[in-house]
Amino acid sequence: MIYRLPIEDLRQIFLSLPVPVCLLDRETHYLGANHRYADICNTSLDVLAGKSMQDFCPPELVANARRDFQVLDTGGIIPAHEIIYRNTTFLVSVSPLSHGRDKTVSAIAVTLTDISKLKLEFAAVNENLAVAYKQMQEHAETDALTGLANRHGLRQFFERELRRCTQEQRPISVAIIDVDYFKSYNDHYGHVAGDEGLKAIASAIRSSIRSRDYATRYGGEELVVILPDTDLAGAEHVAETILHAVRSLSIQHKGSPFERITVSIGVVGVKTVPRGLYSADVRDSLLRSADKALYAAKDAGRNCVKVWNDKF
Incomplete structure (x- = not known):
């Protein structure tokens, strides 16, 4: 009306x-x-x-x-x-x-x-959403126990850095770290002590690498460090630094012949990644080669670093 x-x-x-x-x-x-x-x-x-x-x-x-x-x-x-x-x-x-x-x-x-x-309120909401999204991403890519990245984070970072290093023709290296005799440590000291040991090792790794490097918990007591712009000699030096940092923790381990927690490390690196290869294929190849180097370290008695010369 x-x-x-x-x-x-x-x-x-x-x-x-x-x-x-x-x-x-x-x-x-x-x-x-x-x-x-x-x-x-x-x-x-x-x-x-x-x-x-x-x-x-x-x-x-x-x-x-x-x-x-x-x-x-x-x-x-x-x-x-x-x-x-x-x-x-x-x-x-x-x-x-x-x-x-x-x-x-x-x-x-x-x-x-x-x-x-x-608009100010919307901007504040958007900022909060951006922070929440970033936190969700961090949680999705972070191992809850050690605070290191997880496998998902590793995959994202590794492929991104491989693309960059390929484009710029820069070296890249990988180190796989395994805690020696960790099962017997858990059996003897308990899983709570095992978790604390892993957190201490993660901290030792973080203190041994650059902020641009990427440390991850790959699974169980196995950890992986990605070292962009680092050749094999540089990666071997980083691995030795990690080895000594873990030894210096002096965490008692009666089930180990070294009587403390130690690690074995396998290292692989390439001076350049040839163009035309899929990043995922290069990633998998490097991880396999680093794993071979890790087993060589175990075969050599553990508590040491072994390198693998990879070629494409």
Whole structure:
């Protein structure tokens, strides 16, 4: 139902609308505006009346209003859009006012909704979502016990670095680390002590590598370190550093001939990765070769480092 209200009542409703509203003619002169609109223009309704929009607004907003008339004349519509005026972000809605049989657009009603606070809230929500997403990724790629990366994280990092090293023709190396006689350690000292031992070893590994290197818990007591931009000689040096760091923990192990927790390490490295090979194939080949080197270390009596010269 449509009520016929007196003109003065309509005028008062218009003036008291809670959002800024103005009426513009085709020359972008103000036919009317409410108090909220006058406020954002930092003027009064009396001063605003009959003035040109360009007396109060920057040229780009005046150009937008003129372009709106052109779009409406062709039967188009003006989608809601954002503008920034006097350091405030507004959502703009434009409605045509027409008269006559040909429905010529003689004026437009422009409504401005202040969305600055809403955008700040959205930005805060998006930032929180980004932080939450990053945390989810970290949890998805992190071993809960040691804090090192897990197999999923290893795969992502390894393939990314292989692509980069292939493109830049840089070396890359891999070390596989296995805790010596770990089953007997668990049997003798219990799984809680075993978990603590793994955490201590993970810490020793972290302290022995660069921040750009990538240490992972590959499974059980087996750990893998990816060493980008590191040749075989450099990787062997890192492995020896890890070997001594674990020995220096001096964690007693009565079931080991070394009477402490030690590790065996297999190392493989390439000076460059030939272009044209799939990263996943190179990754698997390097891991297999590092595993062969690890078994060579075990065959040599454990508590040592062995290298494997890999070729493609």
